[in-house]
Amino acid sequence: MRIKQKFNHDWYYIDNFKEEYTNKDSEMDRFCPVLLPHANKELPYSYFDEKEYQFISCYKKDFTIEKDAKGKTIFIEFEGVMAACEVYVNGKYVGEHRGGYVPAVFDITPFVQYESKNTMVVKVDSREREDIPPFGNVIDYLTFGGIYRDVYLYILDTIHINNVFYNYKIKDDKIILEPIVYITSNEEKDIEIVLSLDNKEFSWNVTVQKGKEQELILNSIEITNIEMWDIKNPVRYSACMILKHQGKTLDNYETKLGFRNIQIDETGFHLNGRKIKLRGLNRHQSFPYVGYAMPKRVQQKDADILKYELGLNIVRTSHYPQSPYFLDRCDEIGLLVLEEIPGWQHISKREDWRNCVLSDVEKMIARDRNHPAIIMWGVRINESGDDHELYTRTNALARKLDPTRPTTGIRCICNSEFLEDVYAMNDFIYDGGETVLRSQQQVTGLNHKVPYIVTEYNGHMFPTKRFDNEHRLIEHAMRHAIIQNEAGLRNEIMGAIGWCAFDYNTHCDFGSGDRICYHGVMDMFRIPKWASYVYLSQVSPKEKLVLQPLSHWTIGDRNQGGVSPLIVLTNCDHIEIKVEGKSLGKYYPDDNFRGLEHPPITVDFQFGEWGVGWGDLELLGYVNDEIAITRKFAKNPYLSRIDVKADDTLLYNDEMDATRIVCKLVDQYGNILPYLNEVLYLETQGDIEIIGPKTVATMGGCIGFWIKTTGKKANTEATVTIRCDRCKEENIKIQLRSMK
Ligand code: GAL
Numbered sequence: 001m002r003i004k005q006k007f008n009h010d011w012y013y014i015d016n017f018k019e020e021y022t023n024k025d026s027e028m029d030r031f032c033p034v035l036l037p038h039a040n041k042e043l044p045y046s047y048f049d050e051k052e053y054q055f056i057s058c059y060k061k062d063f064t065i066e067k068d069a070k071g072k073t074i075f076i077e078f079e080g081v082m083a084a085c086e087v088y089v090n091g092k093y094v095g096e097h098r099g100g101y102v103p104a105v106f107d108i109t110p111f112v113q114y115e116s117k118n119t120m121v122v123k124v125d126s127r128e129r130e131d132i133p134p135f136g137n138v139i140d141y142l143t144f145g146g147i148y149r150d151v152y153l154y155i156l157d158t159i160h161i162n163n164v165f166y167n168y169k170i171k172d173d174k175i176i177l178e179p180i181v182y183i184t185s186n187e188e189k190d191i192e193i194v195l196s197l198d199n200k201e202f203s204w205n206v207t208v209q210k211g212k213e214q215e216l217i218l219n220s221i222e223i224t225n226i227e228m229w230d231i232k233n234p235v236r237y238s239a240c241m242i243l244k245h246q247g248k249t250l251d252n253y254e255t256k257l258g259f260r261n262i263q264i265d266e267t268g269f270h271l272n273g274r275k276i277k278l279r280g281l282n283r284h285q286s287f288p289y290v291g292y293a294m295p296k297r298v299q300q301k302d303a304d305i306l307k308y309e310l311g312l313n314i315v316r317t318s319h320y321p322q323s324p325y326f327l328d329r330c331d332e333i334g335l336l337v338l339e340e341i342p343g344w345q346h347i348s349k350r351e352d353w354r355n356c357v358l359s360d361v362e363k364m365i366a367r368d369r370n371h372p373a374i375i376m377w378g379v380r381i382n383e384s385g386d387d388h389e390l391y392t393r394t395n396a397l398a399r400k401l402d403p404t405r406p407t408t409g410i411r412c413i414c415n416s417e418f419l420e421d422v423y424a425m426n427d428f429i430y431d432g433g434e435t436v437l438r439s440q441q442q443v444t445g446l447n448h449k450v451p452y453i454v455t456e457y458n459g460h461m462f463p464t465k466r467f468d469n470e471h472r473l474i475e476h477a478m479r480h481a482i483i484q485n486e487a488g489l490r491n492e493i494m495g496a497i498g499w500c501a502f503d504y505n506t507h508c509d510f511g512s513g514d515r516i517c518y519h520g521v522m523d524m525f526r527i528p529k530w531a532s533y534v535y536l537s538q539v540s541p542k543e544k545l546v547l548q549p550l551s552h553w554t555i556g557d558r559n560q561g562g563v564s565p566l567i568v569l570t571n572c573d574h575i576e577i578k579v580e581g582k583s584l585g586k587y588y589p590d591d592n593f594r595g596l597e598h599p600p601i602t603v604d605f606q607f608g609e610w611g612v613g614w615g616d617l618e619l620l621g622y623v624n625d626e627i628a629i630t631r632k633f634a635k636n637p638y639l640s641r642i643d644v645k646a647d648d649t650l651l652y653n654d655e656m657d658a659t660r661i662v663c664k665l666v667d668q669y670g671n672i673l674p675y676l677n678e679v680l681y682l683e684t685q686g687d688i689e690i691i692g693p694k695t696v697a698t699m700g701g702c703i704g705f706w707i708k709t710t711g712k713k714a715n716t717e718a719t720v721t722i723r724c725d726r727c728k729e730e731n732i733k734i735q736l737r738s739m740k
Contacts (some may be wrong), residue, residue, distance in 0.1 A: 002251050003069075003155040007076065008036035008655060009711060010061055011147075015040065017056040017123050022088040024119045031060060035656045035711040037080075039293040040126055040146035043505075045524070045692070046514040050507050053145045053291070059122040065155075067114045073156045073184070074112055078104040079324060080149030081124055082292065083132050088121040098132045098356055100143055101320040101342050102363035122147065131353050133360065133381065134319065137346035140510040140517065141284055141319070144291020149323060157243075158186040161253040162213050164241050166370050167404060170261045178220040181241060182213045192244040193218065197257070198226070198237050228272050229258030229372040231313055234334035236372070258331055258372030264406050264422060266449040269375070269494040271336075277488055278336065278495020279538060280314035281306065281521065282456060284504040285322045287706070288524050289692035291505070295656045296325040298706065301647055303329035305526050306501060311539035314375075316410075316455055316497045319344055319382040321364040330373040338424075338455070338497070339368060340378025340410065341394070347384045354390055357381070361394050365401040376422055377402070380409025383426060386417045395419050410455045414438075415445030426456035426499075430479065436486040437493070452493055457483045459499030459519040463512065464531070466523045467674065467700025470557050474550045474567065477531040480521065481569075481593065481600060484534065488595025502526055525704030527662060533569040538597050541571045545629040546598075547621040552674050553633035555614045564604055571598040572621030572628060579607055580615030580635075586622075637667035639676065644722055644730040653687055653709040653716070653736035661732065663722055664702040672701040678724050686718025687736060707734070714738035 012031035020026050041053040065074065078085065082100035086093065089111035097104030112118050126145025128135040134143070163182040168175050181193060185208040193216075194203045202221045208214065227235040236258045243250040263270040269278055283302065287294050303326055306312050313336055317326075320342035330337050341360040348354065361379055368374055379394040391409065398407045406421035412428070425443045430436050440452045464476035480498055487496035503520040511517040516524070521531040533548040550567040568575055568587075577584045584605055593599030608614040617633040643666045648659040665676045682694045682705060691706040707720055716736050723729045 001249055002157075002160065002253070005153045006655065007061075007063075007151040007153040010063075011036060011038070012060045013038065013040075014058050015055065017058045021058050021060065022091055022093075022121045022123075024091045028060060031058075034059075036151055037148045037293040037295055037656060038146045039144055039148060039290040040124065042289050042692070043144075043291065045288050046505075046516050048515060050142055050515065053142075054127045055145070057124050057126065057145070059124060059147055061120050063118050063120065063153075064116065065112050065114050065118065069155045070114050071158070072109075073107065073158055073160060074109045075154040075156065076106050076108050076120070077152045077154065078122075078147060078149070079151070080292070081122070081147050082126050082143055082145045083129060083135070084125040085147075086123040088123075090118055098129075099342070099360055099363070100132070101322075102360055103367060130348070131350060132356055133341070133348070133353060134343045134346070136348045136350075136353060138507060138509045139344040139346075140506050141344070142286065142291065142505045142507065142515075144286065144293070146291075146293055148291070148293040157250040159189060159191065159208060159243060159245070160184055160251045161241060161243060163366050164253055164255060164370075165402070166239065166255065166257055168259060170259070173224070175223040175226050175259050176220050177223055179218045179241070181216045181218065183208050183216060183243070184212045185210055185214070189245060191250070194242040194244060195239065196242065197223065197239045226259050229260040229331075229334075230272055231276070231334035231336060234258060234332060234372070236331060255370050256328070256331065257370060260372050262375050262405075264376070264451050264494065266451055266492070268491065276313060278314045278453065278497065279484060279535065280312045280316060280336075280495065280497035281310065281535070282316045282318035282497060282500040283322070284318060284500065284502065285326070286504050288505075294706070295658055295708075297648065297651075298658050298660070299323040299325035300329040301660065302326060302526070303333060303335055305522070307333050307335045308544070309528070309536065310501065310521070310532055311536040311544070314338065314495065314497060315501070316340070316378075318500065321360070321368065324367070327368060327371050327373065331371050335373060337371070337374045338376050338378060338408070339364065339374050340382065343381030343384065345381065345383045347381055347387050347390065357390065358393060358397060361397050362401065365398060369402045369405075374405065376406045376408045378410055378424070379407045379420065380411065382410050383412040385413060388417060388419075391417070391419050406451070408453070414443050418444065418446065418450065422451040422453060424453050424455040427454045428457060428459065428461050430457060430483055431461055432475070432479070436482055437490065437496075440492045449492055454487060454493055454496040456499040457496060460510075460517070463518045464529060465518045465700075466527060466529045470550075470552055471559065473530045476529065477534050477550055477569065478567070480531045480534045481596065485593045485595035485599075523699075525660070525662065527702055527704060530569070534600075537569045537571045537600075539571060541623045541628060545621060545623070546571050547575070547619055547629045547631050549617075549619060549631070549633070553617050555608055555610065561610050562606065562608070564606060566603040566605065568601045568603065568619065570601060570621055572623050573625075574622050575601055576620040576622065577603060577605070578618040578620070581618070632669040633671060634667050634669050637669075637671065637673060639665055639673060639726055640668045641666060641727050642680070642722055642724055642730050643670065644732060646720070646732050646734070649733065650735045650737060651688070651709050652739040653712065653714045654738045654740070655711060656708060658691065658706045658708040660704050660706050661720060661722075662702065662704045663698065665698055665724070665727075674701050676701045678726060681723040683721040683723070684718060685721070686716055686734070687712050688718040688720070688734060709736060
């Protein structure tokens with residue numbers, strides 16, 4: 001039986017590296033205790049030097065291995081270390097790994113001692129090294145350092161499974177499953193492989209050879225009565241692959257599966273026989289202060305935000321493989337994924353760099369090919385030029401490792417060599433003028449139609465801060481609406497994935513000079529800008545009712561005053577507007593947006609004069625001729641309270657767990673006061689800590705922060721207190737429990 005244990009506790013960290021640290025008994029005085037995932041450097045929110053986290057650091061941990069493990073194989077797996085690492089056990093060099101986004105696995109069996117102290121040392125190089133993609137030139141994002149994902153220890157039989165690919169086809173209503181198992185064995189042996197799936201068992205008798213990672217393609221089996229995985233009904237099954245010898249279990253390898261039929265061609269994207277227009281945004285996996293080092297719950301929450309607070313059906317993991325927790329959650333909730341290898345425009349001529357690209361393709365697909373949510377692999381460096389040699393190889397490798405999914409390659413250059421199955425274009429043509437998206441033929445230069453997707457738009461063409469003025473926020477939202485509308489109208493486009501979901505920290509060569517690209521439809525705390533509601537309003541009103549005016553409802557904030565035209569993003573059938581209780585009439589979806597399921601409603605009206613006649617606004621949203629939702633906006637907003645909301649109030653304290661708390665300064669109707677910047681004092685009591693500064697200023701009326709557990713005492717209660725000089729303090733109780 002396999003033993004898989006989290007290996008995140010009891011690490012010690014220092015922000016430099018000396019050869020002597022690798023000695024088993026070297027002093028650790030200046031090391032400090034840390035719990036993984038960990039950022040090698042906590043950073044300010046903005047205006048910092050990106051070189052601050054680009055250095056070599058050292059992590060050290062003592063551990064014991066029980067004597068029962070003698071004769072077994074012992075592995076250590078790092079799910080993500082930026083950007084390269086070298087591992088030493090008991091003073092001996094074990095190996096190195098290059099690439100910050102895919103797992104690093106080491107066999108430490110020959111290096112460990114049993115029932116006595118072992119010491120593991122990890123040298124972590126977080127510099128932008130020329131031999132590792134995405135580095136070698138500029139990139140528009142930061143690659144925060146540290147051991148930033150979970151680490152696992154595996155104790156396995158000498159005959160064990162390294163990986164399983166549940167390769168399947170769908171025939172009529174049957175699943176024809178042809179599992180491929182990768183096995184390592186220290187001897188030639190006859191074994192039985194048993195698959196338990198959906199309360200059924202299937203078995204195969206095979207002979208394994210002595211050797212590493214031999215590929216065994218098992219005879220196909222038919223599975224009936226399977227419910228299909230779908231974005232609306234993401235049904236998953238637990239599969240367990242068991243290795244047996246003479247009745248004794250050698251290994252058990254668990255995977256969550258979902259079966260679905262995807263068809264991608266020049267007519268579009270089809271899921272289980274249904275054509276679906278893909279509507280998505282790009283996600284960077286970064287967060288304020290700690291960069292990439294956020295645990296399971298926060299990774300999962302991002303998927304939830306994309307699905308439930310933005311109403312998307314697809315996310316692109318720009319520009320690298322992302323957290324397994326994020327992808328698992330996409331499976332679980334039914335959010336499609338386009339996953340791609342690390343890189344940004346630059347292709348190196350260095351052989352080691354190019355080999356790293358191929359290793360990234362291999363490791364990404366080996367890790368993720370059982371995720372039902374993933375629908376294609378991006379196997380070109382984002383927006384790079386042609387490189388026949390490299391891309392012929394990445395495509396061939398991807399197709400070999402996973403013949404079930406199409407490859408794609410994301411480009412920004414027209415007429416580039418089409419080696420993939422799906423042509424993906426970052427189409428930034430729209431600048432507010434006539435052309436919204438280019439035609440397929442203009443982009444591909446081909447004389448026939450191909451499967452075609454738009455993988456970025458907007459972004460740097462219209463950077464917008466959540467606290468920008470009303471004109472800019474409106475145009476930002478409408479540019480997203482105009483492009484989504486156009487993609488909706490064009491049959492030749494299977495969908496459009498905008499740039500991007502969340503603002504992100506970047507290098508000084510990009511963004512607003514403060515190391516932030518304000519390209520998100522949400523800010524870095526995942527608080528919505530108005531553009532968010534373009535996406536969210538596309539969901540069915542049965543799922544969530546949306547009624548968002550593109551106005552702060554003030555008489556003098558726009559040029560020339562007033563709020564006309566008043567655009568309302570909604571999924572209601574129509575709306576009614578009342579000012580000071582008096583109806584101004586009913587208004588209907590805008591005919592210019594037939595490519596959207598729920599077009600915006602544009603209201604041209606004059607109300608009030610400069611200084612006189614302004615009043616409270618009431619918006620009423622009707623579904624099936626009944627009032628389904630109302631919103632109120634004050635003529636005379638004043639600060640009423642801090643609206644404080646935690647994503648979760650129960651955390652696990654025996655590991656690094658975290659949750660977000662959003663604080664909004666709101667008026668008497670609960671609306672954010674968009675120009676209010678007040679100081680908030682954040683305090684905690686109990687076994688939790690605030691990530692980032694404890695004194696913050698709201699930005700445009702609100703701010704978020706994360707709290708984390710410390711890995712110490714479970715079954716207690718902690719409190720977060722938020723104070724502001726102008727209003728009543730707020731307290732949130734957090735229950736701390738053990739995971740087990
Ligand atoms: C694209 C690039 C993205 C981001 C975006 C900004 O060219 O792929 O990573 O930089 O521009 O709009």
